[in-house]
Amino acid sequence: MNTARELESTWADAPGWRGWITTVDHKRIGRRYLVTAFVFFIMGGILALLMRTQLAYPDGHVVGPDRYNQLFSMHGSSMMFLFAVPVMEAVAVYIAPLMCGTRNIAFPRLNAFSYWIYLFGGIMIYVAFFLNVGPETGWFSYVPLAGPQFSPGKRTDFWAQMITFTEVAALAVAIELIVTILKMRAPGMTLARMPLFLWSMLVTSFMVVFAMPAVMLASSFLIMDRLVGTHYYNAAEGGDPLLWQHLFWFFGHPEVYIIFLPALGMVSSITQTFARRPVFGRLALVVSLVATGFLAFGLWVHHMFATGLPRMGNSFYTAASMMIALPSGVQIFCWMVTLGIGRPKFSTPLLFVIGFFITFVLGGLTGVMQASVPLDLQLHDTYFVVAHFHYVLIGGAVFPLFGAFFYWFPKFTGKMLNETAGKWMFWLFFTGFNVTFFPMHIAGLQGMPRRVYTYPGDMGWNLWNLLSTAGAYLIAISMLVFIANVVRTLRSREAAAENPWDAPDLEWAAASPPATYNFSAVPVVTSDTPLWTDRDALGALSGLRDDRPEVLITSAVEAAPQIRWGMPSPSVWPLVTALGLTVMFVWSIFTPWGIVWGAIPFAIGATVWFWPKRSQPGLESES
Numbered sequence: 001m002n003t004a005r006e007l008e009s010t011w012a013d014a015p016g017w018r019g020w021i022t023t024v025d026h027k028r029i030g031r032r033y034l035v036t037a038f039v040f041f042i043m044g045g046i047l048a049l050l051m052r053t054q055l056a057y058p059d060g061h062v063v064g065p066d067r068y069n070q071l072f073s074m075h076g077s078s079m080m081f082l083f084a085v086p087v088m089e090a091v092a093v094y095i096a097p098l099m100c101g102t103r104n105i106a107f108p109r110l111n112a113f114s115y116w117i118y119l120f121g122g123i124m125i126y127v128a129f130f131l132n133v134g135p136e137t138g139w140f141s142y143v144p145l146a147g148p149q150f151s152p153g154k155r156t157d158f159w160a161q162m163i164t165f166t167e168v169a170a171l172a173v174a175i176e177l178i179v180t181i182l183k184m185r186a187p188g189m190t191l192a193r194m195p196l197f198l199w200s201m202l203v204t205s206f207m208v209v210f211a212m213p214a215v216m217l218a219s220s221f222l223i224m225d226r227l228v229g230t231h232y233y234n235a236a237e238g239g240d241p242l243l244w245q246h247l248f249w250f251f252g253h254p255e256v257y258i259i260f261l262p263a264l265g266m267v268s269s270i271t272q273t274f275a276r277r278p279v280f281g282r283l284a285l286v287v288s289l290v291a292t293g294f295l296a297f298g299l300w301v302h303h304m305f306a307t308g309l310p311r312m313g314n315s316f317y318t319a320a321s322m323m324i325a326l327p328s329g330v331q332i333f334c335w336m337v338t339l340g341i342g343r344p345k346f347s348t349p350l351l352f353v354i355g356f357f358i359t360f361v362l363g364g365l366t367g368v369m370q371a372s373v374p375l376d377l378q379l380h381d382t383y384f385v386v387a388h389f390h391y392v393l394i395g396g397a398v399f400p401l402f403g404a405f406f407y408w409f410p411k412f413t414g415k416m417l418n419e420t421a422g423k424w425m426f427w428l429f430f431t432g433f434n435v436t437f438f439p440m441h442i443a444g445l446q447g448m449p450r451r452v453y454t455y456p457g458d459m460g461w462n463l464w465n466l467l468s469t470a471g472a473y474l475i476a477i478s479m480l481v482f483i484a485n486v487v488r489t490l491r492s493r494e495a496a497a498e499n500p501w502d503a504p505d506l507e508w509a510a511a512s513p514p515a516t517y518n519f520s521a522v523p524v525v526t527s528d529t530p531l532w533t534d535r536d537a538l539g540a541l542s543g544l545r546d547d548r549p550e551v552l553i554t555s556a557v558e559a560a561p562q563i564r565w566g567m568p569s570p571s572v573w574p575l576v577t578a579l580g581l582t583v584m585f586v587w588s589i590f591t592p593w594g595i596v597w598g599a600i601p602f603a604i605g606a607t608v609w610f611w612p613k614r615s616q617p618g619l620e621s622e623s
Contacts, residue, residue, distance in 0.1 A: 003546055007515070007516075007520060007546050010548060011025070011517040011549055013516075022571055022572045024109050024112050024574075025516060026105040026108060026111060027094055030091070032115055033086060033087070036086070036118070037082070037083050040086075040122055042479065044074070044075050044079045045476065047074055048075050049472055049476055051071050054068060054454070055455070057462070057466070058455050058465075059454055060454050069136040070129060070132075070134040070135065070136050073134065073138050073139060073159070074129050074135065076138060077125065077162065080255065081162065082118075082121075082122045088258075088259060088262035088263070089177070091404060092177055094408075096180055098411070100184050100185045101185065101506045101522060102518065102522070103519060103549070103550075104518070104549070104551060106175075106177075106179035106180040106184060107175070109573070109609065110175070110176060111173070113574035113575075113577060113578050114176075116575050116578035116579075117165055117169045117578045120582040121164075121166050121585075122162075124582070124585075124586060128155070128158040133158060134158070135156060136155050137151055137156055137159070141248075142245065143225075144234075147222075147225060147226065147233060148225065154590075156222070157223055157227065157589045158589060160220075161585045161586065161588070161589055163215060164219060164220070165585060167213075167215060170212055171208060171212050173208075174208035174209050174212075175209070177202070178202065181194075181201065181205075182202070183553050183554065184551055184552070184554065185198075186559065187541055187561050188526055189506075189554075189559045193525065194528075195528070196265050196269065196282070197262075199265065199285075200261045200263075200266075200268075201261075201262055207257065207293050207296065211251045211255065211258065214247050214248075214250045215247065218248050218251070221233065221247075222244070223589075227592060228592050246300070246304075249301070249303045249304065250297070253296060253299045253300045254296040257293065259397045260292075263356070263399075263400035266403065266404040269407070270350060270407050271338050271339060272338060272529075273349075273504065274345045274347060274349065274350040275341075276342050276343045277343075278528065278532075279335070280335075280338040282528065284331075285331055285334050291326075292327045295320060295327070296324065300317075301313065301314065302317045302320075305373050306376070306377055306380045318371050318372065322368055325368055335353070347501075348422030349403040349406045349407040349501075351403075352406070355395075355426065356400050359395025359396075359399060359434070360396040360399075363391025363392035363395050366387070370385070370388065379444060381449055382444035383440040383443045385444065386440050387440035388441075390436075390437045390440075391437060399430075407501065410496035410500050410512045411508070415490065415494065416489065417485050417489050421481060421488075422485065426478075429475060432471045432476075433471065434471070435468070435471030436474075440464065440468055442464050443461050446461060448461045498511055500512075502531075504533075505530070506531070509523060509530070521540035521544075522540065544564060548566060549566065549567035550566055550567065553565045571609065573605055577605030577606050578605075580604065581602045583598045583601055584599055
């Protein structure tokens, strides 16, 4: 008891607003990431609802063409940059240290900085949108449409800087997760015993490190073309518009799997818990995750089949586009076998996993179809592509995400979401999703182009658009049920059990919600399902000091104890540094001198942040 009180005092944040702005606790920051990402998800969904309302009938007049361009640009940018990647990293920021059996994430101040810079970037682009300066060239912002000649003003500049904000945040979180997963696992948690969710986040984080710099470079070239007169994409001056597509899609196709791979880890955790047995084909699942990560970087040109690239080159990307379906097929086979030979309990999280099986397989099949160059040339930029894209991303990522949210909600809050409301939400969402997006396949096959704000009434698309709009409103109703369930549960006084699902992974060995220090002693594990096989014999390693925040560093492969690492204390300087960087990025939209003068507050914040202190925690060998 004395140890718990001393650890609570050591790891606690300052009270009140000071603790709120200075915290470096991965759980508080993870919850903020989650809430912020869901706010952007709701805002992006409202934009989608406005678009579907405009397209419900031919010759619609809900919004004009200019505002519609901003709507679909902001919808895509919100979902891809402000929701999909951040929300997956948010779950990992909260869950990964607990699953590793450690007390905090690596580089906790960098973690705080990443959240603030993500928040400020999202606020910036939405303020621009509400001031009618929102982006208008799509979430992909193709040149020369996005260049200075065809998109004057500051709309595209705000979009380009939003990219920089979000990718800086994503890269920071990726580095934290790589170090946490490789060097801060509990003793005994070898790579062979590491939970599949950690494997998925490790592969994803390496993908972020290699993919994100490409889009940051692309957006930097774009803003330089627009603001300082360079010509990276200007063919008349020796540039190349296709350079944008190569850089963007070298990021853009791995981006799909950066969103998708964490969902696969969530599916594995949920499947084995509700099947009541370890997941079948664990090694095959790990190999499939790694293979998907590698193959994802060899597909980007299948987004460019219509640009006139050499046919011989296109054939390699066709082959790669078909090949990447193989590891996904292996994974679905393993999960289905796990459920088939287990004793599945069909609670809400598992329902979302089954919904994922159905929708993702449909999306994957249409993706393989579009790997064929002749067919892709016919379907390119039609609503068939829109349908495929949403079946893959919503089916492959959002369904597992909601399953994970129901699964880990007791860990986040200490309370259980209502099962009846959860099942109503699932069926409304599943039905609404298919009613929304399946008709788009037919509209696309009938030639309806994407990104049009209206259409004539004699094209044969009326029924399919009306169905899609009705489905979109059904999705909105499901979200209202979900929000009502969350609010009602948070206001309830009924507490959940510490491990209500009888799950096998280490995060459920901590209290629900966890204490500020996560674990009073470092767990020691001997299997890949420690709470099932070691329930009564889960070891604990003592030796970490209680009077200062320390974590145990272990070897990357065998997770053998190496050193004790002192964690930095809570600090306001990550926030100050993020504010300085925000000033620099936003100021640079209006003048190149913003980089010069805006760098001053950023440099001051970073200098004080990293200034060595006499009491700076250090490294101590673990004997």
